[in-house]
Amino acid sequence: MYRYDDFDAAFVAQRNRQFRAQVERRIDGSLTEEEFKPLRLMNGLYLQLHAYMLRIAIPYGTLRSAQMRQLAHIADTWDKGYGHFTTRQNIQFNWPRLRDVPDILDALAEVEMHAVQTSGNTIRNVTADHFAGAAADEVADPRPVAELIRQWSTDHPEFQFLPRKFKIAVTGSSNDRAVTAAHDIGLRLVEREGEIGFQVLVGGGLGRTPMIGKVIAEFVPSEDLLAYLGAVVSVWNLLGRRDNKFKSRIKITVHEHGIEAIRDMVAARFAEIRPGFSGVDQERLAAITAQFAPPPFRTASTASFDAAYAEDPVFRAWADTNLFPHRAEGYAIAQISLKAHGATPGDATSAQMRVMADIAERFGHDELRISHEQNVVLPHVHKADLPEVHAILRAHGLATANIGLISDIIACPGLDYCALATARSIPVAQEIATRFDALKIEHEIGDLKIKISGCINACGHHHVGHIGILGLDRAGVENYQITLGGDHTETASLGERTGPGFAADEIVGAVETIVETYLAERASPGETFIETYRRVGMAPFKAALYPDTAKPAVGGASDAA
Amino acid sequence: MPRPFTPKVVTGNALLEGDVVYLAADGSWTRDLARAELLTDEADAQVRLIEAQARAGEVVGVYLADMAEGPDGPEPTHFREAFRRAGPSGYVFAKSTS
Ligand code: SF4
Numbered sequence: 001m002y003r004y005d006d007f008d009a010a011f012v013a014q015r016n017r018q019f020r021a022q023v024e025r026r027i028d029g030s031l032t033e034e035e036f037k038p039l040r041l042m043n044g045l046y047l048q049l050h051a052y053m054l055r056i057a058i059p060y061g062t063l064r065s066a067q068m069r070q071l072a073h074i075a076d077t078w079d080k081g082y083g084h085f086t087t088r089q090n091i092q093f094n095w096p097r098l099r100d101v102p103d104i105l106d107a108l109a110e111v112e113m114h115a116v117q118t119s120g121n122t123i124r125n126v127t128a129d130h131f132a133g134a135a136a137d138e139v140a141d142p143r144p145v146a147e148l149i150r151q152w153s154t155d156h157p158e159f160q161f162l163p164r165k166f167k168i169a170v171t172g173s174s175n176d177r178a179v180t181a182a183h184d185i186g187l188r189l190v191e192r193e194g195e196i197g198f199q200v201l202v203g204g205g206l207g208r209t210p211m212i213g214k215v216i217a218e219f220v221p222s223e224d225l226l227a228y229l230g231a232v233v234s235v236w237n238l239l240g241r242r243d244n245k246f247k248s249r250i251k252i253t254v255h256e257h258g259i260e261a262i263r264d265m266v267a268a269r270f271a272e273i274r275p276g277f278s279g280v281d282q283e284r285l286a287a288i289t290a291q292f293a294p295p296p297f298r299t300a301s302t303a304s305f306d307a308a309y310a311e312d313p314v315f316r317a318w319a320d321t322n323l324f325p326h327r328a329e330g331y332a333i334a335q336i337s338l339k340a341h342g343a344t345p346g347d348a349t350s351a352q353m354r355v356m357a358d359i360a361e362r363f364g365h366d367e368l369r370i371s372h373e374q375n376v377v378l379p380h381v382h383k384a385d386l387p388e389v390h391a392i393l394r395a396h397g398l399a400t401a402n403i404g405l406i407s408d409i410i411a412c413p414g415l416d417y418c419a420l421a422t423a424r425s426i427p428v429a430q431e432i433a434t435r436f437d438a439l440k441i442e443h444e445i446g447d448l449k450i451k452i453s454g455c456i457n458a459c460g461h462h463h464v465g466h467i468g469i470l471g472l473d474r475a476g477v478e479n480y481q482i483t484l485g486g487d488h489t490e491t492a493s494l495g496e497r498t499g500p501g502f503a504a505d506e507i508v509g510a511v512e513t514i515v516e517t518y519l520a521e522r523a524s525p526g527e528t529f530i531e532t533y534r535r536v537g538m539a540p541f542k543a544a545l546y547p548d549t550a551k552p553a554v555g556g557a558s559d560a561a
Numbered sequence: 562m563p564r565p566f567t568p569k570v571v572t573g574n575a576l577l578e579g580d581v582v583y584l585a586a587d588g589s590w591t592r593d594l595a596r597a598e599l600l601t602d603e604a605d606a607q608v609r610l611i612e613a614q615a616r617a618g619e620v621v622g623v624y625l626a627d628m629a630e631g632p633d634g635p636e637p638t639h640f641r642e643a644f645r646r647a648g649p650s651g652y653v654f655a656k657s658t659s
Binding site (some may be wrong): 025027032033047048049050051052094095096097098415416417424426427473476478479512526 | 574576577578579580583595603617618621622639640641644648649650
C-alpha cells in the first residue's frame with residue numbers, strides 16, 4: 001500500500017497549519033463566514049442540519065488497520081462514537097466542533113490521511129473498485145493509477161476553481177464495481193496486445209440530470225493518461241457553464257456540444273500539453289506500483305473452511321452471500337456488511353471499527369476496503385481463517401449475510417443529517433430491511449439493489465438502483481418516487497419512473513408490491529430482478545403499484561417490450 | 562396579492578458547536594425551540610433577522626423559519642424544522658445528551 005513520502009507529509013502538515021490559522025481567524029472575527037466557507041470546504045468541512053460534518057477521503061477505498069483505528073479514535077475523542085461511510089469511499093463524522101477540526105486533521109495526518117478536496121469545485125477523492133488487487137477477474141490493480149491521479153490532482157493549480165466538482169473512478173476489471181459510467185470521468189483499465197491502457201468515459205453523472213458516461217477514447221496508453229485527463233478537465237474548465245450551477249457539470253457540456261466535438265477539442269488540447277509530460281509521472285507511477293505489490297499469500301489447507309461450510313448453516317449463509325472469488329489460491333474476499341437489519345446503512349461504531357481493524361491485522365494482511373456500497377471489505381483472507389473471522393464478526397454484530405440482497409441498501413444521510421435533503425432516506429432503508437428480514441424471503445429474492453437518495457442530488461445513486469427511491473418534499477410532506485431498472489455496472493442504465501410517488505407510510509408497501517410482482521413474473525428462481533425487469537418491462541409493476549389507474553387494455557400485462 | 566405573513570423564529574447554527582440555535586426574546590441564543598421568540602409581525606421579523614445576521618461571531622446561516630404558536634411555544638409547521646429540532650432519527654443520543 002502507498003505510504004506518504006516526505007513531500008506528502010509536508011504538504012498535508014502545511015495545509016493543516018494553514019487551516020488551523022484560518023479557523024482561529026474565523027473565531028476571532030478576522031474572517032467573515034463568506035471568506036471562511038470556501039476555505040473550510042477545501043478541507044472537507046461542511047455545515048449540516050445539526051452540526052458541522054467533516055468528510056475525510058479514503059483514497060480508492062483502501063485503509064490499513066492503523067488508519068481504521070485512528071478513525072475509531074477520532075469518533076470517540078471528537079465525535080459521538082461512530083462514523084458514516086459514503087458512496088464515494090469517504091467517511092463522514094457528523095458532530096465535530098469547529099475548534100476541534102484542526103486537531104482531527106492532525107490526527108488524520110499521523111496516519112497519512114486527509115480531508116483535502118473532499119468538497120469544493122475541485123477534482124474529488126479518486127475512487128476505485130473495492131476489490132482492487134484481489135479480485136480474480138481483474139486485468140490489473142487500478143489503485144496505483146488512482147494514487148497517481150490523486151497526487152496529480154491535489155492542489156493542481158489549474159484545477160482549483162473548476163466550474164463544479166469533478167469525480168473520477170477507476171476499475172481494473174471488466175466487471176465494473178466502481179460505477180465508472182456515473183462519474184465525470186470513468187476509467188476502465190484494459191489490456192491491448194500486452195499493453196495496459198484505459199478506456200475513458202466522460203460525462204456520466206447522476207443528480208438532477210442523470211447521464212450515463214460516453215466513451216471518449218477507446219484506448220489511452222498508460223503513459224498518456226495524465227495528459228489526457230488534463231486535456232479533458234482543461235477543455236471543460238473553459239467550456240463549462242459557470243453561469244448556471246445546474247448546467248455546470250461536464251455531463252451537460254458533453255450533452256450540449258456533443259461527444260464528437262468534445263473528443264476533437266480534447267485531442268487538440270492533448271497535443272498541446274502532452275510534450276510537457278517528460279516521463280516523471282511514469283517514474284512516479286512505477287514507484288507507486290511497487291508499493292502496491294501483493295501481500296505474501298500463504299499456502300494452507302482449506303479443510304477448516306470446508307468443514308464449517310458443510311456443518312454450520314449460519315456460516316454457510318454468510319459465505320454464500322458475503323464472499324467473492326480471490327485471485328490467489330485458497331483466498332477469498334470477505335465483505336463485512338454495514339447493513340444489519342434496521343441499522344443505518346454505512347454507519348460503523350468505533351468499537352466495530354476497532355474489531356474490523358484487528359481482524360484485518362490478524363487475518364487480512366492489514367488491509368481493509370470501503371466499498372461505494374457502504375460496506376467494508378477484507379480483501380485478502382485465507383479461507384482457513386474464515387470460520388474464526390466470521391465468529392468474531394458475529395460477536396460484534398458485523399456478520400449480517402446480506403451482501404447484494406434487498407437489505408444491502410445504499411442510503412444517503414438524507415434529512416436526518418443533510419442540509420440539502422428534501423426527505424429522509426435512512427428510516428426508509430431501515431424499514432425496508434426490517435420488513436424483508438421479518439418476511440424471511442431475502443435469500444429467495446436474490447440479487448436486488450435498492451438505492452435511496454434524500455434529494456435530487458442523488459448521492460444515494462437511486463438512478464442506478466434496480467429499485468431506486470428518491471425522497472422529495474411535496475407540499476410540505478415527504479414523498480418518495482420510485483424508479484425501476486437502473487444498473488450501476490458495466491451494463492449501466494438509468495431507472496425509469498414508475499409513476500406518482502408514495503407517502504412515507506406507503507413506500508415500504510410499494511417496495512413489497514414490486515418484489516411480489518417480480519417473484520410472480522420471474523421465469524425461474526435463477527432469473528434476477530433486473531433480468532426479469534428487462535424481459536417484462538415496466539407494465540406489470542405499474543399495474544401492481546397503481547391498480548386503480550391501470551389501463552385494462554394491456555391484456556396479459558406482461559407483454560411490454 | 563402578497564401572501565399573509567406567517568409567524569417565524571430566527572434560527573441558525575452556532576458558530577463553534579454547529580448545532581441548531583434559536584433567537585430568544587431577550588436576544589440570547591437558545592437550543593430550546595420552546596424558548597424562542599415567535600415573531601408575528603413581518604417588519605419586526607426582518608429587523609430581528611438583520612440584527613441576528615450581524616452576530617457573525619456567534620452564529621452561521623441565520624434565517625427565518627416558519628412556526629406556529631403552540632401551547633408550549635413555537636411549533637414547526639414543516640417537517641424539516643421538526644427534524645432540525647429533534648435531531649437524526651434512530652440515534653438515542655441524537656439531541657440533548659451532547
Ligand atoms: S442525495 Fe441529497 S439528501 Fe442525500 S446526501 Fe446527497 S445532497 Fe444530501
